[in-house]
Amino acid sequence: MNAVELTHVSKSYGEIRALRDVSLSVPEGTFLAVMGPSGSGKSTLMHCAAGLDTPTGGTVVVDGADIGRLDENSRTELRRDRIGFVFQAYNLVPSLSLLDNITLPLRLAGRAPDAAWLDKLVARVGLSDRLEHRPAELSGGQQQRAAIARALVTRPAVVFADEPTGALDLRSAHEVLGLLRDLVDEFRQTVVMVTHDPAAAARAHQAVVMADGRIVDVLPRPTAADLAARLVTLGAR
Template sequence: MSQTLVPPAAPLTEPAARATALTKVYGKGETQVTALDSVSVEFARARFTAVMGPSGSGKSTLMHCMAGLDPVTSGSARIGDVELASLNDRQLTQLRREKVGFVFQGFNLLPTLTALENMTLPLRLAGRQPDAAWLDTVVATVGLAGRLAHRPSQLSGGQQQRIAVARALVSRPEIVFADEPTGNLDSRSGAEVLGFLRDSVRELGQTVVMVTHDPVAAAHADRVVFLADGRLVDELHAPTADRVLDRMLAFEAQGRRTG
């Protein structure tokens, strides 16, 4: 691992992101659905948080609202000290470009570009040059220095997703949101990507929020928060796969009793 370089950030007492009484409602009248119901949660800097819950619990909606991809109905969503609802479309686009990284199930790599070109594409689109020292650090963390000239078709699924995670880190965002980043990977490739996310937190001082349904994936995090029916119902620190699975099974059993 090369020298650790911690991204510039607000004071450590300020969380990287925070939701306060966040509510998200889709539709109106008889078709109205409350996806998030007054959720309050903080995501600490330089920590890896997993968000879990049954299907339809609101975990992806929470991530989309916190990342500024979806407006909130009421309550507050902040990145650092910036209230997302106070921004116009241009300001929101700029904030997402400069302070937020995204990783999704689909690798979303351009097939005609090399791994390195894919990693630096968001910066080039923004008219910025990558910081050379930071890029070297991210490349070292990826562990694919010998593959940077390869195109996506020449890389395994795990390698492609690690490039996608690296792309999210190269702009030095305050926070990275990952939505089921191992969902399309086999167990070995998934472990590679989870290890990389873990290293980005431990070695690079990155903040990561990951939505997952997999207790093994969640066990890589420092903390797991659990949603059910659009509400924050529990959290677990220093998780293990067994402890996460036990909590999930308990929530499912409770849902069957109250359903």
């Protein structure tokens, strides 16, 4: 079964065509990387797939729900309960402890945490001894791991990660990417990651390369060298 399915999706902003007839399926339990030059449409693709933006045409189905057929309240609930988000800037609340940041989506939904899942999750991201700390007391890598735990606490159908290593040093980036891949392999968590970094995309099961609002290549088991070469080719067009 597919966690995310886009069918003939287009998106225009006035005269600008950001997506052009894009179709894409993301099977459950897989890690997909989305790459492309600046302006290729990769961020727009993620925003439409995650229900953050509305396509001009086509359909987007997440966890069996056709987002286009949902009213705004139902769409908000879908994003809150079935979709996790990881951003470059972490987006943690500075005044809250790490524990409160991680469980924030559940409290917003009026749900109590599953204690066993929460314990397993914070242990897996290596933060069991940091839960009472505030974000400013942690390294960038620790903050991003907390953001990943927050994205997973609701057991979402899919996690969308937008340049999750963009603000990290090389060592922290390596750890975060390894964690994302491990979460896919161990928990069968579906992850869709937008990145400009071929080394990051090489952690995925599959990479799609975008240009001019279209998917121009699909690389199973991508290597950093192959992805870098493909991006150079696109940049030379």
